[in-house]
Amino acid sequence: MKDEEEPSLLFLLLAHHETKKLHRTIHIGFLGKDYYLCSRCTGKYFGVLAVFVSFLLGLHIPVWLHLLIMALFPLPSTIDWMTQSIGMRESKNWIRILTGHMLGIAWGLLFLSLIRGMLYLFLYGVLILAAYFASIFIFILKIKPLKNPT
Numbered sequence: 001m002k003d004e005e006e007p008s009l010l011f012l013l014l015a016h017h018e019t020k021k022l023h024r025t026i027h028i029g030f031l032g033k034d035y036y037l038c039s040r041c042t043g044k045y046f047g048v049l050a051v052f053v054s055f056l057l058g059l060h061i062p063v064w065l066h067l068l069i070m071a072l073f074p075l076p077s078t079i080d081w082m083t084q085s086i087g088m089r090e091s092k093n094w095i096r097i098l099t100g101h102m103l104g105i106a107w108g109l110l111f112l113s114l115i116r117g118m119l120y121l122f123l124y125g126v127l128i129l130a131a132y133f134a135s136i137f138i139f140i141l142k143i144k145p146l147k148n149p150t
Contacts, residue, residue, distance in 0.1 A: 014036060024091075039096035040100035040103070042100065043101035043103070044101065046104060047106075051109055051112055055112055067124060069105060074103050080096065081136075106125075109125070110122065110129065
């Protein structure tokens with residue numbers, strides 16, 4: 001995609017990066033068209049898929065491990081995104097894919113707990129997710145404080 005082109009809705013849904021940051025995506029040429037997939041999201045979707053395939057194949061993990069994975073697996077992705085956002089470092093696509101995959105496993109377990117009717121486990125997962133969102137929100141406020149309208 002050229003910098004001057006207006007991004008399409010499909011581009012924004014799949015890549016959701018500015019055209020100058022396409023190095024953070026996976027480029028796929030298909031039927032003469034270029035598609036860009038967000039690296040982290042690609043890893044995330046494969047992580048969710050891996051959880052459901054494992055479940056369908058009969059792999060069941062104990063509740064304590066389920067909770068531990070939901071609590072810890074999003075951490076590398078969060079740290080990678082935060083350190084990249086403040087300009088401390090530029091992540092590599094393989095790191096984005098790997099940390100996204102770990103995040104996807106955590107999300108997959110969250111969805112699976114809901115599907116399996118394990119409401120208490122799902123609620124713990126939602127609390128964990130809320131803690132991550134709150135920490136990211138606080139982080140964003142620290143690096144970009146709200147402007148005073150006066």
